[in-house]
Amino acid sequence: MKGRKIGRAIAAAGIVVCSLALLQRILTPKVTDGIIERALIAEYYEEAKDHDVIFIGDCEVYENFSPAVLWEKYGINSYIRGSAQQLIWQSYYLLEDTLRYETPKVVVFNVLSMQYDKPQKEAYNRMTLEGMRWSASKVKSIYASMTSKENFEDYLFPILRYHSRWSDLKLSDLENLFQVPRVSHNGYYMRVDVKAAGSIPDPVPLAEYQFGSNAYLYLDKITQLCKDKGIQLILIKAPSLYPHWYDQWETQMEEYAKEHELLYLNFLECTEEAGLDFQTDTYDGGLHLNLSGAEKLSNYFGRILTEKTAVTDRxxxxxxxxxxxxxxxxxxQEKQKQYIQYGVN
Amino acid sequence: MKKLIGILLAAGMILAMSGCGNDEKVIGGDVSNAPGSSQQTAGGSGDSAGSAQTSAKGYVFRHNGVTVSVDGDMSPVLEGLGEPVNYFEAASCAFEGLDKTYTYGSFEIVTYPQGEKDCVSTIILKDDTVSTAENISIGSSREDVTNAYGTDYTEQGSMLVYHKDGMRLCILVENDTVTSIQYFSTVLEE
Incomplete structure (x- = not known):
């Protein structure tokens, strides 16, 4: 008798938990709302984990490099664990998370995020954190990323954060409840349209050009983690024309790379060599490369990877x-679809 | 048992759907949905440069009779100042909407999207042909600055930062001379 009561209580609790979980899925924003970057981090877990090269960093990695080209031209199996405004501590914990599944030969980190020394915006935090599977790395990343107005419980139970969306729900919120459509190509976000770079605003003088101690702390952690695992770390600055990459920042990264015997590549300094033309190879006026630009840059970088790392043609x-x-x-298929969508020949 | 499940579910639904108190938060859109932004939207919502002036907040910049206020609506400013010498727009990563930069030779205005409007996020004075409403320009001395704005500032490197009504006025002083003047919104921070 007592056992039956306990059983019923457990069943009741199960129904409540499942109902709330379903409600949470319905209320949580999805890629179908037009912000496809929401799906980037989570897609990795569906992959076979056997990559030679892992990219970590912000939009300057997931919009500027095409793993498809690295494979086609050089036989390099790579994946981009990039997300919008990925902060350096998020990159570190994503790397930690990735190493739970695989140990690549090379990790490539884009250094633009060195400019941020403290948490920035919740909306961007969630782009990176919500897609991560639960692990100690995710918990640590949440704590490192939260702004003063955020709570850990809101990440643990996103329904607490998104409950107010109930009045804005659309049919699309119900369409992809359990199966999220793939939006990237090994982490690469494809855009084929063209918007030539025009006049870029002058750089704004800063109060302080020295990267912060917290940023350096996590760069050190990335460097050490790679060293401990026998991974070659490559630091890069993608060839985005905006936001401005200051000379003082460049000097600091060059010095860091030299001190730690790392390969550092500032692609802004070799756009010509890579064959990039910012009249045709960007879709947003020089912030990010389009498909044409990403393929050129990947082709250029693939050669460097082949020559300067242990990756092999697979x-x-x-x-x-x-x-x-x-x-x-x-x-x-997506190339062709986008050529039609954007009217590109 | 059914009652128990019903009660628990109802409690869960109420928790989920209700505002969970007064601290209602919105997320998922562009930067205009950043927590706190809706409360801090201010200034310049009128349909002329004059009305922008009446609702200005914090330190403002004035040029040719047009008042430019941080977080104010850009449209009356554009109407008053006319076409910029240069225009640049940058889509924010992931979110919809554009950050727009209007360059008027001696100064630059950057905006952020706020619903249907573009609001001023940054004003940058670039040379000594323009000055702040308190008459400080590039080339002024540190003493001029403290005479005009007082000593209630914080220092970030060589930058003197004055806070007023939720905005920041940042004045870069190098070798006792002002080399840059920047007005910033704080709406987009955190």
Missing amino acids: RGEAELAAVWAEKLAVYE
């Missing part, structure tokens, strides 16, 4: 080649 591996054949077909 196109001869039948199983991996078959996986990539499927990926390339989807990549090509």
Whole structure:
């Protein structure tokens, strides 16, 4: 008798928990609301974890490099764990998270986020944090990222954060409840349209050019983690024309790379060599590369990876080649779809 | 048992759907949905440069009879100042809406999207042909600055930062001379 009562109580609790979980799924914003970057971090977990190169960083990685080209031209199996305004502590914990599944030969980190020394905006935090699977790394990343107005419980139970969306729900909120459509190509966000770079505003003088101690702390942690795991860390600055990359910042990164014997590549200094033309290779006036630009840059970077790291050409591996054949077909399909969508020839 | 489940579910639904107190928060859109922004939107919502002046907050910049106020609506400012020498727009990563930069030679105004409007996020004075409403310009001395704005500032490196009505006026002083003047909104911070 007592056992039956307990059983019923457990069943009742189960129904309540499931109902709230369903409600949470319904209320949580989805990629179908037009912000596809929400899905980038989570997509990684669906992948076979056997990558040679992992990129971490902000939009300057997920919009400027195409893993498809690295595979097609060099047989490099890579993945981009990028997200919008990914802060350096988020990059570190994403790397920690990634290393739970695999140990790549090379990690590539884009250094633009060194400019931020403290948490910035909740909306961007959630782009990175909500997609992470629960782990100690995610918990630490949440605590490192929260602004003064945020609470850990809101990440633990997003329904607490999104409850006010109930009046804005659309049919699309119900369409992709359990199956989120894939939006990236190994973390790469494709755009084929063109918007030439025009006149970029002059850089604004800053109060302080020295990167903050917290930013350096996490850069050190990334460096150390890679060293401990036998991974080659490459620091890069993507060739985005805006926001401005100050000479003082460049000097600090050059010195850091030299001190820690790391390869540092500022692609702003080799746009010509990479064949980039900001009249045709950007879709937003020089902030990010479009497909044409990302493919050129990836081709250029692939050669460097081949020459200066231990990555090897894996196109001869039948199983991996078959996986990539499927990926390339989807990549090509989206290219064609976007060419039509944006009226690009 | 059914009653128990019903009560628990109802409690859950109420928790989920209700405002959970007065601290209602909105998220998921562009920067205009950043927590706190809706409360801090201010100034310049009228349809002329004059009305922008009456609702200005914090330190303001005036040029050719037009008052530019941080967080104020850009449209009356544009109407008053006319076409800029240069215009640049940057889409924010992930979110919809554009950050727009209007360059008028000696000064620059940057805006952020706030619903249907563009509001001023930053004003940057670039040379000594323009000055603040308190008559400080590039080339003024540190003493001029403290005479005009007082000593209630915080220092960030060589920058003197004055806070007023939720905005920041940042004056860069190098070798006792003002080299940059910047007005900033704080709406987009956190």
